[in-house]
Amino acid sequence: MKTNEQIMKDRFEERRKKMTSDRPWVKNALIAYLVGGALAVLGQWLFNRYMIWFDLTEKEAVNPVLATFIFFACLLTGFGVFDKWSEKWGAGLIVPVTGFANSVTSSGMEARAEGIVFGVTGNMFRIAGVVLVFGVVSAYLVSFIRVLIETLIN
C-alpha cells in the first residue's frame, strides 16, 4: 500500500518526465551538421588559399588554418559574441578547435581580477584540462591498439 505522499511523488515524477523529455535532438543535430560542415568548407578554402599565398606544402598548410580558427574563436569570445552564436547554431561551431580555444579563453578571462599567475594562468585549463587529459589518453590507447594489430598481422 502506497502512502499518499508516495503517490504524489510518483505523479510529480511522471509530470516532470513528460515536461522535460522532448529535447529537440534531431533539430540540434541537423543544425550542428550544417554549421560544422560550413566551417569545414571554410577551413578547406583557407587551406587552399594558404598553399597558394604563402607557397606551403599540404602538410605545412594545416597549422596556419588551425591557428586562424583559434585566433578568431578567442577574439570572438573576448568580444562576448561567441557564446551567443553557439547558443543559436549549436555544437557545429565548437567541434573544430574553436570549442577548446573558447573554453581556455573564457576561463582565463573570468579570473583576470585574481592576477596573472593564480587567476588567468591558473584557471585557463579549468575546463580545457579535461579535454587535454582525455585527448592524450585516448590517443595513446588508439595508437597502442594500432601497433598491436600491426604486429599481429605481420
Add this chain to the structure above:
Amino acid sequence: MKDIKQTWMFNNPVYIEAAASVSGPKEKLGPIGRFLDKSFSDLYCGESTWEKAERALMKEAVTLCLGKQSTQVDDVGLFIAGDLLNQNVTSHYTAREYPWPYLGVFGACATSMEGIAIGAMSIQSGMVSRVLTAVSSHYGAVERQFRLPLEHVKQHPKTAMRTVTGAGAALVSTKRSPIAIRSVTIGRVVDWGMKDPLDMGQAMAPAAFDTFKKHLKETGKTENDYDLIITGDLSMFGSRQFLELCEEDGFYITDRYLDGGNTIFGYHPEGFAGGSGAACSALVLYGYVFHKMRSEHWKKVLCIATGALFNPLTTRQKETIPCIAHAVEFELADGLEE
C-alpha cells in the same frame, strides 16, 4: 509524531517601513522594470568585477531604502543580509560599511523572506525597533561560482533559469506604515530526489507546496483569504508543478497566483525558463507587489520564497538537491485595528 509549529503570528503588527529594489539591465526591460527604484545599464554596474558589481547593487539598495523615509543610519538596530556567493561575501562587505550589528543569513533564493522573517521576529520580541534586511544576486558572479564562465559556449536545457541581477532591501519596523507583516512560516528542508542543478524550479516546487500547506493549516486560513499568492522563483516548470501539487490537494489558486521567476523577465525569455536567484523574489515583491498593495490592488499577499540549497560540489557528487521555502504574509495596514 507531534506536529512541530512552523508559523508565528504577530499580535502587535510589524510593518514594512520602506523597501527598495535595484536591478541590472535585463530586469529593467522586463514587465516589472518600471516599478524598480533604480537600474544599472551595464552588468558591471560601473565596477571592474562581477563580485564588486554585486556589492554596488546591495549598497545602492540599502542607501535607497534608508533614503525613502529619511531614516538615519543610527535608527537601525540590526542588519540582516544574504546573497548567493561563497561565505555570503557581498553581505559582509556591505555590512562593513555600516555600524550596525549584523547577521548573515543564507537560504539560497529564499534569503529575502528568511531575512524578513528573522527581522520581524526580533522586532516582535521587543529587542529592536528597526531591522534592515537586504539580499542580492548577480548573474555573472553566480554563473561563475555555480556553473561555467559566462563566455563559455553552452546550450541550456529548456529548464535552465537565468539568475536575476539585482538587490533588494526592506526596512522592517514598528512604525505604522501601509504594509504590515501578519505572520511568517519558516519552512523545513524538503528533498524529493531531484538531481539536476539546471532544473531548480521543479526541485523547489515540493518545498513551496509543503510550506504553503503548513501555513494554511497553522493559520486556519483558506487559499481564498489571499488576494495574491506569489512564489519566489519556481519559473515555468516549477510553477506548473506547484499548481498541480496544490490541485491534487484541493487548493485551486490559479486565479490568484504569480511566480517571481515567470514575471521578472516576461514569459520564457530567450530560451530560459525564467528568473531565479535571491534577488528574484525581492525585486518582484519590493518593486511590483508592494506598489500594487499600496494602491490597494491587492490587500492580502502571501509570499513564498523558495531556495535550492545546492552546492556545485555535492551535485557533481550525484547528491540530490535539498530545497527550502519560507512564507511571509503581508497585509494592507488599513484593514488592521489600531
